[in-house]
Amino acid sequence: MITFSDRQLKTPKLLRPVYLVTAGQSKFDRAMPEKRTEELCIDALAMAARLIDKTPAELKRYIHSCYYGHFADHFGDQLLGEAVIHDRLGLDPLGNIGVKTGGATGGSTLWEAVKAVASGYSDCTLAMGWERMDEVPTDEGNHLISCAADKDWETPLGHIYTGYYAVMAQKYWQVFGREEDSFRRTLAEISVKHHGYARFNPFAQAPMKITVEDVLKSPVVAYPLRALDCCLMSVGAACAIICDEETAMELTKGTKNKPLRIWVAAGSHTLRPACRRHMEIPLLPHETAEQYADLGERFPGGERYPGFTGFLGARMCTYYGYRMAGIQNPMDDLDVVELHDAFTISDVQTYEDIGLRPYGEGRDYVESGDCYHTNPHTGKPGRLPSNLSGGLIGCMHAVGATGIMQTFEVALHLWNRWAELHADPDLWKAFNRKKPDDWQDLQVKGAKRGMAISHAGVGSHVTATILMDPDHLLKPDA
Numbered sequence: 001m002i003t004f005s006d007r008q009l010k011t012p013k014l015l016r017p018v019y020l021v022t023a024g025q026s027k028f029d030r031a032m033p034e035k036r037t038e039e040l041c042i043d044a045l046a047m048a049a050r051l052i053d054k055t056p057a058e059l060k061r062y063i064h065s066c067y068y069g070h071f072a073d074h075f076g077d078q079l080l081g082e083a084v085i086h087d088r089l090g091l092d093p094l095g096n097i098g099v100k101t102g103g104a105t106g107g108s109t110l111w112e113a114v115k116a117v118a119s120g121y122s123d124c125t126l127a128m129g130w131e132r133m134d135e136v137p138t139d140e141g142n143h144l145i146s147c148a149a150d151k152d153w154e155t156p157l158g159h160i161y162t163g164y165y166a167v168m169a170q171k172y173w174q175v176f177g178r179e180e181d182s183f184r185r186t187l188a189e190i191s192v193k194h195h196g197y198a199r200f201n202p203f204a205q206a207p208m209k210i211t212v213e214d215v216l217k218s219p220v221v222a223y224p225l226r227a228l229d230c231c232l233m234s235v236g237a238a239c240a241i242i243c244d245e246e247t248a249m250e251l252t253k254g255t256k257n258k259p260l261r262i263w264v265a266a267g268s269h270t271l272r273p274a275c276r277r278h279m280e281i282p283l284l285p286h287e288t289a290e291q292y293a294d295l296g297e298r299f300p301g302g303e304r305y306p307g308f309t310g311f312l313g314a315r316m317c318t319y320y321g322y323r324m325a326g327i328q329n330p331m332d333d334l335d336v337v338e339l340h341d342a343f344t345i346s347d348v349q350t351y352e353d354i355g356l357r358p359y360g361e362g363r364d365y366v367e368s369g370d371c372y373h374t375n376p377h378t379g380k381p382g383r384l385p386s387n388l389s390g391g392l393i394g395c396m397h398a399v400g401a402t403g404i405m406q407t408f409e410v411a412l413h414l415w416n417r418w419a420e421l422h423a424d425p426d427l428w429k430a431f432n433r434k435k436p437d438d439w440q441d442l443q444v445k446g447a448k449r450g451m452a453i454s455h456a457g458v459g460s461h462v463t464a465t466i467l468m469d470p471d472h473l474l475k476p477d478a
Contacts, residue, residue: 107454
């Protein structure tokens with residue numbers, strides 16, 4: 001059994017408050033042969049500058065160090081791609097470093113940028129992420145991505161991440177879904193929701209008005225996961241500017257962007273799900289050991305933790321993150337979340353790992369309507385809307401950019417600027433996309449706090465990025 005020392009479970013502490021002041025992103029698509037990667041990164045930085053009424057040249061004068069997230073060198077045919085981007089952005093000779101943690105690369109890039117400011121090394125940092133996934137066929141791309149799994153142990157399962165998640169989906173369905181057809185339909189509802197929300201997002205590459213039946217009839221990739229259960233392969237970039245308080249106030253003076261407090265915490269777990277040793281469930285602030293004492297009785301086969309059905313890395317990043325930010329119960333303390341929906345099953349698993357529902361009961365977050373912008377059962381606002389961007393299933397998964405994109409989406413809600421950007425006819429036109437006649441404003445009204453989860457592999461590395469309006473913190477700074 002795995003055990004931890006008190007030192008290992010100590011709540012991380014930032015040496016000074018850290019703020020997200022602005023962010024930006026490019027268009028996302030399966031292929032963009034007309035644009036170089038450098039141009040996409042410039043687009044993202046230009047948007048970040050524009051949102052605080054600055055030119056890119058004016059914004060760059062504040063940046064002290066840079067953190068670049070780019071997962072797969074195989075795609076862009078360019079080792080040390082971050083050096084190329086750094087040069088093209090006109091930021092030489094400032095210090096920079098590349099970050100690679102699989103699907104969590106975007107969140108990990110923010111983690112590094114935040115720590116640099118928290119430590120006092122820099123007063124203003126750039127976190128920039130991108131991916132170029134259109135230079136190889138889809139099947140080859142899937143092969144390259146799956147090289148991030150343990151090739152000695154995972155490859156026999158098929159050497160494609162959908163295969164790895166299919167094994168977890170089958171186990172979860174058997175234990176916590178009780179092999180019910182209704183559970184499989186719940187997974188399909190997640191896809192319908194995320195493709196549907198993507199229709200209102202000009203950045204998104206896969207807007208679709210589909211039904212549960214459409215998902216269940218889409219081609220099988222690895223049973224029980226079908227094509228519409230899976231995330232996208234994408235091209236695009238996203239960035240964020242992270243500052244100390246004084247710089248944040250200076251950059252945003254007289255603008256619509258209120259600096260947002262930011263915390264990032266991380267967790268990890270082995271690449272090899274079959275080697276996940278049994279351990280006690282690390283409890284989040286609103287949980288008790290008693291509520292899991294009979295887990296194996298209520299769900300036979302579910303007593304072994306984390307097994308194939310949970311992500312310890314996700315549990316650990318929120319274990320630290322909630323305590324850092326003062327979150328007692330995410331369902332009560334957060335207003336909007338963006339979760340790493342690599343597959344519909346991983347979305348359900350994450351609901352439990354981050355404490356939106358107890359282990360074994362993740363499906364209720366969807367079935368209750370809590371995860372929707374507007375609860376389909378009551379017509380009232382959802383209790384904690386998730387993935388209003390469309391997520392990885394509907395919007396994009398340009399790996400290095402994903403965690404930053406989702407953090408930006410959360411920030412737009414907290415700035416009350418979601419509709420301003422997503423309804424902008426000039427943006428729809430620039431991206432050569434048609435704004436739907438039934439476009440909906442998905443702004444979460446009065447949002448003050450939110451979180452984005454960035455997740456790698458089969459949970460090998462996970463980050464939680466928490467944003468709060470500084471006037472609505474949950475605990476005072478120590």
